[in-house]
Amino acid sequence: MRGLSKRVKTMKPSSTVAVNAKALELRRQGVDLIAMTAGEPDFDTPQFVKDAAARAMAAGKTKYAPPAGIPELREAISAKFKRENGLEIPPDQTVVTVGGKQALFNLFQAILDPGDEVIVIGPYWVSYPEMARFAEGVPVEVNTGPESGFIPDPAEVEHKITPRTKAIVLNSPGNPTGAVYPKEVLIAIAELANKHDLYIVSDEIYEHLIYEGEHFSPAHVAPDRTITINGAAKAYAMTGWRIGYAGGPKDVVKGIVDVSSQSTTSPDTIAQWAMVEALNNVEEAQKFISMAREAYRARRSIIVDGLNALGLPTPQVNGAFYVLSDVSKIDPDENQAALKLLNEARVAVVPGTDFAAPHHVRFSYATSEVNIRKALERIASIL
Ligand SMILES: Cc1ncc(COP(=O)(O)O)c(C=O)c1O
Known part of the structure; x- marks a missing residue:
């Protein structure tokens, strides 16, 4: 063997x-x-989301979807970015994925060459370094501790940047820390990406679960180099529906779509219609x-x-x-x-x-x- x-x-x-x-x-x-x-x-x-899935099934919306996602959902995602985050991300710069996890996995496949470094801020979600390694990248850690409430110092992040650095991963609110980074910290790190020509991978999947403070998307500071990741799982209690999405630069989004087209084809069509309702039924x-x-x-x-x-x-x-x-x-x-x-x-x-x-x-x-x-x-x- x-x-x-x-x-x-x-x-x-x-x-x-x-x-x-x-x-x-x-x-x-x-x-x-x-x-x-x-x-x-x-x-x-929530029941209104389940009802939308049942309607989609009854209407025969049960076939393959395009690898970037159904157009109705990409429009709903673009409208969500505008409504909730103040970001201008047109539908053709969005992609629907099998959970936020696939958006991140495909993204690393799309942007990393062997040896490219990805800065991850610890304590971090277990999947970031593994996904980077799977794409033959090298995760580089910046550590934070309880004394700072697990908030990174942008100067330490800059200290870890080398000529091989390709991206910085941000996750606020964060798993496993629960930390919500102050806006100034997010701005300072996004400015580092502008200064050193790096991607920002902003995983915003917990954006609605903030108890004090406000959510801020680094894409405001680095719109041409930030890939904003989000999904249905945490906000709408839809973990098993496996719908995630990303918005960002056209070529990177195309890279994510190309990886999907040769692996999963597209996320579940019925779940995509349910997600259209979750995003569009704002009330x-x-x-x-x-x-x-x-x-x-x-x-x-x-x-x-x-x-x-x-x-x-x-x-x-x-x-x-x-x-x-x-x-x-x-x-x-x-x-x-x-x-x-x-x-x-x-x-x-x-x-x-x-x-x-x-x-x-x-x-x-x-x-x-x-x-x-x-x-x-x-x-x-x-x-
Ligand atoms: C930080 C973070 N990002 C992304 C995900 C992926 O979520 P999903 O693939 O279920 O959308 C999770 C799930 O635990 C997470 O904690």
């Missing part, structure tokens, strides 16, 4: 997906487990988003206060539905701490190792207040 490719053999499977699968499996076996692993809203997809969408945001806001206070009260330092952050908690008190090795939480407290979390967050674990608070309180009680009992 000649075996697998080097590319696949060296790829780390997503640790967040793996740990969540383990939690779900334990639960299937009857273990009473509180899973705080998933990057997934616990709300159901219903806003109602849903506000409801979810207020629920997350309340849960954030419970978990941040609760973990700090237990002596597990956890900075108050302003976005997404994650907190990174310093679990040295349980075990200085975050993998051991996560194992203890799983085996003794029956609370599943993601160890910070693959996020570049040593001594920390990530709690997702996209679960009910009852579960969060129960998890805190269980953690207290093992401390």
Whole structure:
């Protein structure tokens, strides 16, 4: 047997997906487990979106779609960029993908040559460095810590720029930190891209989940070199529908489309029609988003206060539905701490190792207040 490719053999499977699968499996076996692993809203997809999918199916909109996405959705995305972000991105500079994940994956395939460097700001979402490596790029880390609320210093970002740097990845609000970068920081980093001729990859998938402060798109500062990534999953509780999208320079968008055309062809046609409704039915969408945001806001206070009260330092952050908690008190090795939480407290979390967050674990608070309180009680009992 000649075996697998080097590319696949060296790829780390997503640790967040793996740990969540383990939690779900334990639960299937009857273990009473509180899973705080998933990057997934616990709300159901809103009914008005499901209805649109049912209408699309009934109308026979069940065939292949163009690789860039159905024109109606590209128009809705362009209108969304204008309405919610103040960005002028025409439909032909947008592309619909199989989740935000595919937009990012294809993007790295489209812009990276072997050895090209991509700056990622840690603690980062596990997939950025792996996707960059899969495209034969080299991830270069800038680290942030709890002292700064996980906000990067633009001077440190500039310090990491070399002649091989091709792109800087920004993710505000961020996974796994929950940090919302101040506008000045986003502007300063986007200006670095202008100064050094780099791409900005702006992953804005958590933009609607901000509890204090405002969202800002770096594409305002670097419109010709920013690729803005977004999707249905987090804002509309549509993780399983697998719809993401990107907007940016024409040639880069064409690169993303070309990779899709030779791999997935297009995202699911029915889900695309559902997404048209999610974006265009602004009133219903806003109602849903506000409801979810207020629920997350309340849960954030419970978990941040609760973990700090237990002596597990956890900075108050302003976005997404994650907190990174310093679990040295349980075990200085975050993998051991996560194992203890799983085996003794029956609370599943993601160890910070693959996020570049040593001594920390990530709690997702996209679960009910009852579960969060129960998890805190269980953690207290093992401390
Ligand atoms: C930071 C970030 N970007 C992108 C995604 C991809 O989301 P999806 O592919 O479900 O749209 C996720 C999902 O967890 C994420 O956390």
